[in-house]
Amino acid sequence: MIAAADRSGPVARLAERFERGLTSPICLTWELTYACNLACVHCLSSSGRRDPAELSTAECKQVIDTLQRMQVFYVNIGGGEPTVRRDFWELLDYATGHQVGVKFSTNGTRIDAAAARRLAASDYVDVQVSLDGATAEVNDAVRGVGAHQAAICAMQHLAAAGFTGFKLSVVVTRHNVSQLDELKALADTYGAQLRLTRLRPSGRGADTWHQLHPTAAQQRQLYDWLAARGEQVLTGDSFFHLAPYGGPLPGLGLCGAGRVVCLIDPVGDVYACPFTIHPEFLAGNVRQPGGFEQVWRDSPLFTRLRQPQSGGACTSCRFYGSCRGGCMAAKFFTGLPLDGPDPECAQGHGQAALRLAGPAAAPRPAVDHSHRGPLRARAAPGRRARTGPVPVIIGSRPSPASLPGSAAPPARPCDANPLAGFGSEASKDQHYVLDAAHTQRKG
Amino acid sequence: MSTDAPVSPRAGTPGSPAPGFDLDRPWRLDDRVAVRPEPFGALLYHFGTRRLSFLTDTTLLAVLRALGEHPTARSACMAAGIGDGALPAYQRALGTLARSQMIARRAGP
Numbered sequence: 346m347i348a349a350a351d352r353s354g355p356v357a358r359l360a361e362r363f364e365r366g367l368t369s370p371i372c373l374t375w376e377l378t379y380a381c382n383l384a385c386v387h388c389l390s391s392s393g394r395r396d397p398a399e400l401s402t403a404e405c406k407q408v409i410d411t412l413q414r415m416q417v418f419y420v421n422i423g424g425g426e427p428t429v430r431r432d433f434w435e436l437l438d439y440a441t442g443h444q445v446g447v448k449f450s451t452n453g454t455r456i457d458a459a460a461a462r463r464l465a466a467s468d469y470v471d472v473q474v475s476l477d478g479a480t481a482e483v484n485d486a487v488r489g490v491g492a493h494q495a496a497i498c499a500m501q502h503l504a505a506a507g508f509t510g511f512k513l514s515v516v517v518t519r520h521n522v523s524q525l526d527e528l529k530a531l532a533d534t535y536g537a538q539l540r541l542t543r544l545r546p547s548g549r550g551a552d553t554w555h556q557l558h559p560t561a562a563q564q565r566q567l568y569d570w571l572a573a574r575g576e577q578v579l580t581g582d583s584f585f586h587l588a589p590y591g592g593p594l595p596g597l598g599l600c601g602a603g604r605v606v607c608l609i610d611p612v613g614d615v616y617a618c619p620f621t622i623h624p625e626f627l628a629g630n631v632r633q634p635g636g637f638e639q640v641w642r643d644s645p646l647f648t649r650l651r652q653p654q655s656g657g658a659c660t661s662c663r664f665y666g667s668c669r670g671g672c673m674a675a676k677f678f679t680g681l682p683l684d685g686p687d688p689e690c691a692q693g694h695g696q697a698a699l700r701l702a703g704p705a706a707a708p709r710p711a712v713d714h715s716h717r718g719p720l721r722a723r724a725a726p727g728r729r730a731r732t733g734p735v736p737v738i739i740g741s742r743p744s745p746a747s748l749p750g751s752a753a754p755p756a757r758p759c760d761a762n763p764l765a766g767f768g769s770e771a772s773k774d775q776h777y778v779l780d781a782a783h784t785q786r787k788g
Numbered sequence: 789m790s791t792d793a794p795v796s797p798r799a800g801t802p803g804s805p806a807p808g809f810d811l812d813r814p815w816r817l818d819d820r821v822a823v824r825p826e827p828f829g830a831l832l833y834h835f836g837t838r839r840l841s842f843l844t845d846t847t848l849l850a851v852l853r854a855l856g857e858h859p860t861a862r863s864a865c866m867a868a869g870i871g872d873g874a875l876p877a878y879q880r881a882l883g884t885l886a887r888s889q890m891i892a893r894r895a896g897p
Contacts, residue, residue: 359794359842362828369824371831371840416824418833418840444822446835468820468836 360599366651369415370641371605374619377405377433378425378611379714383452385477385488387516387557389620390610391548392425393716398612402432404632408609409436411637412445419446419469423619425611425714428455434463441469450475450514452492453499461502473512473540474499479527483520487557489720500535509536512579516544517567518557525570529578540579541571543586546678546688547620551710554679561696564689565590586671589664589691600673603628603650607641610712615640617650620674622712657684664692671695680706794842795884796829797877809883811865811875814894816856821890823852832890841890848881855891 380395381388400408412420420440427433427449440447448471456464456474464470474496478484481493503511513532515521521528525541532539546554559567568590571578575595582596597605602618603626609615613631616622628647629640641647656662659670670676671687679688680702686694817823820835830849832841843849850868851861858864861882862875870878885891 359828359844365827367831368826416822418822418824418831418835419838444835446838471838 360597363597363601363605364599364651364653366604366647368642369417370607372421372601373412373417373607373609374421374423375408375609376423376425376611376619377427377436378430380429381425381452382429382454382720383426383489383492384716384720385492385549386553387477387487387518387544387548387550388715389545389547389550390423390425390622391710391713391715394714395425396612396714400611400613400631402435404613405432405436406439408613408631408637409440409443409445411631412440413443415638415641417445419448419471421473421619422447422449424450426452426454428460437470441467447471448473448512451499452488453496454492456499456502458502458505461499461506461508465503465506465508471511472503472508473514474503474537475514475516476528476531477516477518478521479524479531483524486520487518500531500537503537504535511535511537512540513537514540514542517541517559518544519559519563520557522559522563522567525567529574538579539577540581541567541584542581543583543672543675545620545672545674546707547674548622548710548713549715551678551707558689561689561693564691568594568691583672586668586675586687586689587691588667593667598667599669600671602626602673603647607647609637615644617646618674620672621677622710623677623708624711625677625708626674655684657682659684659686659694662686662692662694678707678710680704680708794844795848795881796844797848797874797881809861809879809886811862811879811882812860814859815861815864815882815886815891816894817852818889818892823849825849832885834888834890837889839888839890841885841888845881848878851878851882852885852891856894 376390378395378399379390379392381392384393428451430436437447437449446469450473453474456472464472475488476484476493476496477487478493484493484496485491500511500513513528513535515528529539544550544554544558546558550557564587568584568587571580571584571594572591580594580596582598582601584594585596585598588594588598602621606618607615607628608617608619608622609631610622615628615630615637617626617628626646628644631637631640633640635643654670656665656670659665668687668691670684671690673683675688676683676685679699681688681695681698686692686698688695688699818834818836822833822835824831824833829843829846832843833839843852847868847870851864851870854864854867855861858867865875865878882891
């Protein structure tokens with residue numbers, strides 16, 4: 346076993362410099378839209394419906410110009426589902442043409458063979474396919490029926506297009522933590538790299554975190570699994586709070602909020618990190634005079650986050666040097682003081698703190714774009730179109746015989762887009778519901 | 789994104805033999821590498837490998853910036869004021885950057 350250690354060596358000294366902030370972010374997340382064609386129960390941004398005040402194409406290009414000037418080498422684009430924006434590909438090309446590399450997260454529903462070939466052709470684009478279970482049973486319970494198949498199809502298309510090293514991105518939950526080996530094998534099958542990240546109680550995750558986050562015993566199991574694999578598995582530095590189990594995992598080992606990372610949301614609001622969409626952590630907006638550059642360099646919130654932080658109740662703990670008190674967002678959205686233990690503290694102090702704070706202490710997420718009803722899917726084959734909401738079903742193709750004029754059945758499930766017939770309509774619909782009436786008319 | 793350990797001539801073990809980085813060849817910063825100055829030194833980002841390196845030594849940064857204009861890496865080090873005593877440490881640091889493809893051999897003598 347690796348001895349529990351305080352941070353030391355060149356990485357640690359550098360991390361201390363980073364806590365005082367950087368000229369520009371190292372890692373910027375930009376959620377392009379709150380619109381999503383899925384409704385995952387743990388969505389950190391409570392996505393679903395497009396916000397009418399979403400940044401326009403021209404405004405997005407201005408942001409990219411700023412990022413180029415600031416030498417933000419790449420952005421993590423997310424959402425919502427970023428590919429539902431009609432200008433998604435235009436913005437992707439604009440960014441990569443302006444020395445801003447793009448890694449974007451997708452649920453895979455729109456990554457068909459042509460999209461995969463286009464992505465594989467660019468050195469400056471990386472793709473992260475989200476999947477939260479090795480099996481449809483585990484994944485779809487969180488991400489919706491058909492989501493597993495959609496992600497697998499996307500990975501097949503990417504692999505077939507020769508895109509190696511894309512990311513299979515998994516949020517670790519109580520139900521998939523026993524599938525880590527299978528998930529790794531799945532990533533290997535498609536020439537992808539596995540990326541595991543922490544479930545945060547942000548967005549709709551605030552409602553599901555208590556049921557979904559790994560138990561203390563599972564956290565330990567996760568730590569050991571990660572420690573044994575080193576840099577083979579990416580983590581976005583999201584498990585640094587587990588360092589007391591046996592020493593630091595690869596990464597900087599610090600909360601980068603407002604220091605090395607931040608979030609630009611679909612309406613241009615700048616938050617300290619992707620998991621803190623709440624007025625408490627709102628630093629400014631890219632539309633204000635001075636734009637993103639001024640928000641990053643001068644906002645009072647970020648200036649405060651770059652000052653030395655108090656360890657509070659954690660200061661006396663001998664592991665404080667390695668976990669630094671954990672994740673600010675996890676504490677905030679579970680109602681814990683920011684200068685106390687993380688709710689998943691490896692020493693067990695989080696559970697005690699949660700009991701002490703009680704459920705009423707947790708602030709409600711303040712920004713919510715969730716679909717107001719269940720997602721509407723097309724009517725099941727052979728039935729008449731329904732106008733009322735039905736549970737979302739993606740990936741289930743009608744039998745060829747039931748579709749007038751349809752071609753031969755696909756040789757494999759992934760020869761057809763699992764959302765075939767939904768896409769163009771959905772992208773025009775402000776609320777991105779999968780509209781049964783539209784697709785029926787099309788047929 | 790992958791990050792490498794910070795690159796600094798101070799990071800190597802003092803007195804350890806420098807690995808085989810050829811100081812007497814012409815080198816340059818890779819075309820796909822961008823350099824961003826920071827208070828602690830600089831960030832290097834390679835758009836092809838998507839790796840990020842941190843430079844924590846401003847002299848090393850000066851060497852990198854001048855590398856393409858000198859006939860050899862040794863001459864770039866000398867122009868940055870690096871004496872014989874410190875040269876092995878910088879040779880090690882340059883070797884690290886060559887292995888991670890941040891710098892590349894340039895055609896020349």
